Amino acid sequence: MKVEKLVEIIGSDFYTGVPDSQLKAFCNYLMNTYGIDPKHHVIAANEGNCAALAAGYHLATGKIPVVYMQNSGEGNIINPVASLLNDKVYAIPTVFIVGWRGEPGLHDEPQHIYQGEVTIKLLEDMDIKTFAIGKDTTDKEVEKVMADFREVLAKGKDVAFVIRKGAISYDGKVKYANDNTMIREEIIQHIVKASGEDPIISTTGKASRELFETRVANGQSHKYDFLTVGSMGHSSSIALGVAINKPETRIWCVDGDGAVLMHMGSMAVLGANAPKNMVHVVINNGAHETVGGMPTVAAKIDLVAVAKACGYPNAVSVDSFEALDVELEAAKARNELSLIEVKCSIGARDDLGRPTTTALENKVNFMNYLNSLK
Structure with missing residues (x-):
């Protein structure tokens, strides 16, 4: 179905969410219609953040908000849904739009498989009435479901549309770009060169895919890397856990801005522990x-200032490869926690592959390598 029709049927004027590839058509519609406008559209740090924003909107207006997200974000909404939105607490009605990655019967990446299996169950366990929209779902079906949903929402309960792969479409296009010149895959190549045989923990998304392909291009083993293909926002905490228990080994974490924002509290924990x-x-x-x-x-935002406020003894920002190489070598030479923010362009090559090893193989190889170190 067309995104425009879905939006018309729902009838809300406030949307907050964390983007999802399954909801790309919906996200592009919001960007073309509202852009980033705190009155109508907010891209939040994580899905729990969205639920709380939605609650604030409802408290101020009495109207019904919409929260959109990938199904991986269900874990982040459990607390605010159960202890804030639920009708046994504040009874704040909210419409959730959830991209169904890992839907049973469809091929998907390993981090989505189990999440896909429990997507509907988790929503139902949270007492969220749910309807799945597929390629063959008609506008009239959605209109009827929304009419039923309105009765549920009127009781202070929450509802969800779960969006199957290819179920919604939008003809409008959005081009996302910035003024930075450094390409992420090349940044990762510089990090790999500087890190030598040190272990690397990389964040979810294209960064881990590019790290994997860099090792292939270099003819190197993948044993040096833990690819955090899911669990967005937690790679730095994984790295901290490794660093604390391997104090004689330098540990690198390759993170992304969206991931850092999602669970920024991890920076405070990192700074407080300050692994050298x-x-x-x-x-x-x-x-x-x-x-x-x-x-x-x-x-x-000033990530360097955030890091320093969290207790990082060293934090810098770079926007050129010359500066990056200098700071990578400086971080290697000092015996202190260091943060390097690298300003990066948007974009990746079209033929970027995915890891050819399984997540379990990645874990076993990485653990074996860690066990061989001091």
Whole structure:
């Protein structure tokens, strides 16, 4: 169905969410219609953040908000849905639009398989009435479902449209770009060169795919890398756990701006523990590029100042490869926690592949390598 029709049927004028490739048509519609406008459209740090924003909107207006997200974000909404929105608490009605990655019967990446299996169950367990929209779902069916949903919403309960692959479309196009010149894959190549045989923990999305392909191009083993293909926002905490327990080994974390924003509290924990053997590299293109390119707020904040306020003893920002190489070598030479923010362009090559090893193989190879180190 057309996104415009779905929006018309729902009838809301406030949307907040975290972008998803399955919802790219919906996200592009919002960007073309509203852009980033706090009165109508906010891209939040994480899905729980969205639920709370939606609650504030309802409290101020009495109207019904819409929260959109990939199904991987269901975990982030459980607390606010159960203890804030639920009709046994504040009874704040909300419409959720959820992209169904890993739908049973359809091929998808390993991080989406189990999440796809439990998508509907999790929503139902949270007492969210749910309807799945597929390619063959008609406008009239959605209109009827929304009429039923309105009765549910009137009781202070929440509802959800779960969007199957290819179920919604939008003819409008959006081009996402910034003024930065550094290309992420080349940035990762420089990090790999500087890190040598040190372990690397990389964040979800294209960064991990590019790290994998860099090792292939170099003829190197993948044993050095832990590819955090799911669990967005947690790669730096994984790296901290490794660094604490391998104090004689330098640990690198290749992170992204959207991931850092999603669980920024991890930076405070990192700064408080300040592992001397960890280098945290944040590749910042100000975009959720892996799922379509919609903006994050990271282009507008000072990540270096945030890191220093969290206790990082060293934090710098670079926007050239010359400066990057200098800071990578400086981080290697010092025995202190370091953060390097790298300003990056938006975009990746069209033929970028995906890891050819399984997540379990990645874990086993990485653990075996860690066990061989001091």
